[in-house]
Amino acid sequence: MLDNLVLGFSTALTPENLLWCFVGVLIGTVVGVLPGLGSTTGVAVLLPLTLSLEPVTGLIMLAGIYYGSQYGGTITSVLISTPGEASSVVTTLDGYQMARQGRAGAALAISAIGSFVAAIISLGLLVALAPPFARFALDFGPPEMLAVMILGLATIVSFAGDNRALGLLMALTGLLISTVGVEPGSGTSRFTFHSIYLLGGVPFVEVMIGLFAVGEVLYQIREGAAAPIRAGFRELLISKADLKRSAAPILRGSFLGFLFGILPGAGSTLASFMAYGIEKRVSKRGHEFGTGAIEGVAAPESANNAAANANFVPTLTLGIPGGATTAVLLGAFMINGIQPGPLLFDEQPALVWGLLASFFIGNVILLVLNLPLAPVFAQILRVPYGYMYPMILLTSLVGAYSISNSMYSVWVVLIFGIIGYFMKRLDLPMAPLVLGLVLGPLFEKALVQTSAIGDGNIGIVFTRPLALAVMALAIIQIVAPSLMARLLRRRNSSRARKADQAAEDKTEEHSHG
């Protein structure tokens, strides 16, 4: 183990690899910031450029883009409520509120610190325990994934906002939109109206850009430009109290993110939503969530970073991609003539350990880069919105076009921009819609597969222990709040009765005395 780490660091610390690691995380940050340009697109577009480098150097850079974008995706979520990555959608809920209160600097700083801590924890787990975790992930077959998806959908209740029914309605709308396209089982096309573009379904990245970025701009234009936020220098820095409040959420988010990250397909978006939902439950300040609670930024940001790293567990140990971006990275291995798979660690130790060591280095670079820059980025909010809005619109549309080099994406962004505007006016929560849209295809796939494996019987979810355990969690997630509320009420009322009793006794004593 120690030999391997020494080998890894000696590979990663060559001047050339250091340089490209730096370039990678820097580009990753930029890619993360730009809406639409997610890490998958970023890695795919820059992959060809790395072919002129040594394989290990190229992979170090591409991986840097991947985890760097997890840092960058937060910046616009917090500042202008425009998530750069799907996994940062949930960060807008509290991050943007913090920015409106002049605390953007603190929000950005905590997300950098949270991401860093999560990265180090998840990398430690990755280095020490990757093979057993990979075996564990293999036990998650379709029935288990179906249970995980139900658990994911169950979290909607916890961040639906004040009106739970509206939240569920929006999640359902997201699920419905996700049914457009080719059905995974039989290959039948649904709601495609003979358009080849709709065969692939309604792409959620474009929907996200439309709802959040374009929708927000349209809404703000109607509201009349808000005054630029001028925060004092002190407010830009993160306080000790902030750090103290965030410590536990960061740790919980890191471990949760890691667990979700090793499951192929579940990925960092679900991890961030789950972390937020759970934090809202367990936090003493759960009621402050949605109004600018720093825990609401710390937890999901740690979770998505941990999940991004955990995605490398199946990728490196089994040669099975954990998510969309690691799938492209796996392609990069193969273009370089390296065969990913169980023998990778034995056959290419310098490459694998060099890559893993570069993750540590890259994350240190990202922390050093992001922490001092947090207050600087926060200054962007001083730019009058009259200048900012056209910039947001431009980057949104250009970003959308770049996803698949096609105008179809641009139209999706514009249409959902208008939908987003009306949703804002009607006060409909958008996060559940995005979650429904992201989980929809995964949920359906797991459902179809489970039914196929069970020969038409999806009841096997309840006969496999692991699936059953996850289902139990999902059920607890749904019924716990109302159960807790009822218990609390009963306890309160019995306490109140006792208090009344005591008071009565006292008065009786008095009257007697």
Next chain:
Amino acid sequence: MSAHIRLHPCKEGVPLKRTRSTVLATTSILALSLAACGGGADSADDSSGSFTPRGDVTMIVPFGAGGGSDRAGRATATMIEAADKDASVNVENREGGSGAVGYSTFLGKNGDAQTLLATETALLALPLSGEVEFDYTDFTPIMKLGDDYTLMIVPADSPYETCTDVVDAAENERITAGISGITGLDNIVFTLTEQETGVEFDRVPFESGGELTAALLGGQIDIASLNPGEIIGQLESGDVKALCAYSEERYSDYEELADIETAKEQGIDVAFAQFRGVLAPGGIADAAKDYWVSTLEKAVGTDEYKTYIEDNYLQANTASGDDFTEYLKGNNELLKQVLEG
């Protein structure tokens, strides 16, 4: 294992040299101006006499970066540049709708001999699904580069040793077969096996070779049919075993695969290949077609071609120009028979 490939990632971008400092400078610029990539090439139709491409040629890949189709497209671009030193080829990924978006874009390039497409079985499977407006006769087949067959794979602890064992077992018990899609090569060979032997496999749909591998290792499915390139890592580590190859002949060029019997040797008369090839748009001048056919004939003689074939465990069965068209015709009939039952 040459990683040094000349690339033109962005036509309008800064010309890319191999020096690393330039790459550094251009990467950051490119990261900021990604959307500047793409765009149409100016057509260089020369109806009289000879044809040579003017400026950059675009190679459309109808699938995402990093996949099998992408690797084929990028390798072909390199081969063409090796075969004609003056040519320069940009790869452009146009993904969506299982390839439908890329092929439909290509249909719009009718007569534009500056554009090529990295083709495979989706060219035939998509039209048979009835969702698209093209079929293979709308394009000009240039060269078939090679065949990718599948191997029937089971987990290492599976009781089966041959494909015949699996077929025999399927007569009495339920065998679950993972497939990567209705028009996937794996579903096609399973269907052919069923038609040949009269047994039935229960399908469980997945979306990629990676997912199928995970399901096999996790014991979620009994069998899968995967390209050698997709499963070689697990084969060499001994986590899975290959029961037979659905190919005409054994993989005798590859030491690590040479011992795998063909399905035919085991008495199941099924072989079906996913081809890889190059298409030009329909309606191009004869001179342009001649240029591309002769350039690709030269390309398959290069070292770059050999590296591509070997790295991806393909069988180097080529067919150029009209021979490729004939092949497509026959393959299309067979596919129709499978998909329409």
